[in-house]
Amino acid sequence: MKIGFQPIGLIHTPFTELENMPIQPAGGAGVKGTVDVFEEYRAGLKDLDGFSHIILLYHFHHSRGFRPHVVPFMDSQPRGVFATRAPRRPNPIGLSVVRLNRIEDGVLHIENVDILDHTPLIDIKPYVPEFDTHSDVRTGWLELAKETVSQRKSDDRFKQDRE
């Protein structure tokens, strides 16, 4: 069974190459971008400007195939793909929480962006701390690595693999 999704817009960012991108919004602090929502979906943006942060779901459109284990940018050991945020996943969907600065004519002006230029947008959801924030959290192999995330950049490890 296949589930079909349709891009609802395009994300524009300064990152035109897969290399040297921030690997999470934390590393993209202050980086600005825009989301161009296609005209037929713009009416759905009503009320969104009341939210300071939004969740973007998008298609990792350069990702092909997947392997169950990947060496994440933040580590030197292979980890299970579902224990990482790596793009080469069975269903290559990316998730980033970004700051929403304003909306003008169906264009969202966003900040703290770690997304490749021209990425197809799949969904926008309001970020709600009461739903999305949790305390008393353990983060496994990332415990040691995550302090350095804002300094790390991507490289080409997920680029050329096509299976």
Next chain:
Amino acid sequence: MKIGFQPIGLIHTPFTELENMPIQPAGGAGVKGTVDVFEEYRAGLKDLDGFSHIILLYHFHHSRGFRPHVVPFMDSQPRGVFATRAPRRPNPIGLSVVRLNRIEDGVLHIENVDILDHTPLIDIKPYVPEFDTHSDVRTGWLELAKETVSQRKSDDRFKQDRE
């Protein structure tokens, strides 16, 4: 352009009807469920048990079509669909952060569940506060409504609509 995704597992919960479900994990506090990851994807679960919370992306498989404005469960006024977490979206993908209690034989035992039984799983990502948690947040129309979310239940408003 259509993007094709494949279910990678099934989510099992006590909620067999769309009515009277909690409408967010906050309302599903203590409710337990399981995620049965299909065999070909199980190797990807390595290292996931180090994480106390995980992000589930899933298919709102009962949702058909969408309208740009919806009256959310937590409100009495129509809101832009992207300013809500309602299931009838252009691409009907749900997102919940749940607690991961343990993994046994490819089955994830989860808690704080607000998901319908038999929901197709699309992706699992580790929940990492450094990536996913934000402060100084405004939440628009939800400011007033969200305090009551743990008491609210779903009804059938998203059930019968087929366009």
